Amino acid sequence: MAQWEHHGPYWKWLGVNTVQAIFTTRQGGISDPPYDTLNLSFNMPDQPQAVLENRTRALSWLGASLDQLVMAEQVHKALVSWVGESDAPAGARSSAGAISGADGLLTRSSDIVLGMGFADCVPIFLADEAGTIGGLLHAGWRGTVQGVQVEAIAQLIEQGIAPHDLHVGIGPSIGPCCYEVDERVAQAFREAMGSDAPLVTSMKPGHYQLDLWTANRRRLEQAGVRPDRIDVAGVCTACHRDQFFSHRRDAGRTGRMGGYLWLKK
Numbered sequence: 610m611a612q613w614e615h616h617g618p619y620w621k622w623l624g625v626n627t628v629q630a631i632f633t634t635r636q637g638g639i640s641d642p643p644y645d646t647l648n649l650s651f652n653m654p655d656q657p658q659a660v661l662e663n664r665t666r667a668l669s670w671l672g673a674s675l676d677q678l679v680m681a682e683q684v685h686k687a688l689v690s691w692v693g694e695s696d697a698p699a700g701a702r703s704s705a706g707a708i709s710g711a712d713g714l715l716t717r718s719s720d721i722v723l724g725m726g727f728a729d730c731v732p733i734f735l736a737d738e739a740g741t742i743g744g745l746l747h748a749g750w751r752g753t754v755q756g757v758q759v760e761a762i763a764q765l766i767e768q769g770i771a772p773h774d775l776h777v778g779i780g781p782s783i784g785p786c787c788y789e790v791d792e793r794v795a796q797a798f799r800e801a802m803g804s805d806a807p808l809v810t811s812m813k814p815g816h817y818q819l820d821l822w823t824a825n826r827r828r829l830e831q832a833g834v835r836p837d838r839i840d841v842a843g844v845c846t847a848c849h850r851d852q853f854f855s856h857r858r859d860a861g862r863t864g865r866m867g868g869y870l871w872l873k874k
């Protein structure tokens with residue numbers, strides 16, 4: 610977990626000095642069970658006023674406000690959108706208005722904060738060495754297979770950013786310890802990654818333990834990111850009930866952590 614530091618209610622990615630990037634825990638908010646306490650999503654039957662207060666608190670840990678927030682819709686696909694000042698606030702005060710169809714956001718703006726919700730899916734933070742561009746991606750198994758990370762790198766290359774100039778942080782998410790998948794998911798990974806697919810036969814016949822951290826690392830490395838510039842937190846959301854919500858562990862009745870990235874000047 611080099612380059613990831615735990616600060617009370619959040620984890621901080623230290624990949625690029627000038628870039629503020631945090632992944633929240635479930636601690637430090639006001640929501641009631643099963644969304645206790647720092648649920649950051651409006652997409653579940655939690656009190657909207659509680660979510661607003663929780664988001665305000667989480668952004669304050671960055672020194673930012675709701676007016677700066679740009680959220681993505683997150684539909685488990687691989688669409689990556691460039692956003693800027695004119696997009697904010699998008700989806701900050703309700704789920705309406707989030708950037709439509711996007712599972713990845715890229716920006717050059719130092720005025721806005723990129724945000725997404727997570728409860729096991731992999732948060733991927735990106736920035737170039739100089740801290741002039743930043744990105745935030747949502748990669749569950751579908752986004753990982755469809756290549757949301759490869760799409761983001763391709764769009765950065767189009768803008769003149771070389772992959773070897775990037776730093777990437779892979780935040781807390783479900784680990785290979787807890788992520789059992791069926792043959793259908795395993796086959797999708799074999800088709801996308803061949804023998805690189807990080808699958809281990811599970812105790813349960815026809816099932817596998819899938820390592821989404823390694824899958825995303827391998828896809829990023831193949832797209833040209835330097836292995837020593839990919840920082841994997843290696844912290845499993847399903848293993849730590851006191852610290853994280855987990856969609857898998859809690860059978861869907863749970864809240865969402867937040868990933869936030871700001872190219873703060």
Ligand SMILES: [Zn+2]
Nearest residue numbers: 786787845848
């Ligand atoms: Zn685990």
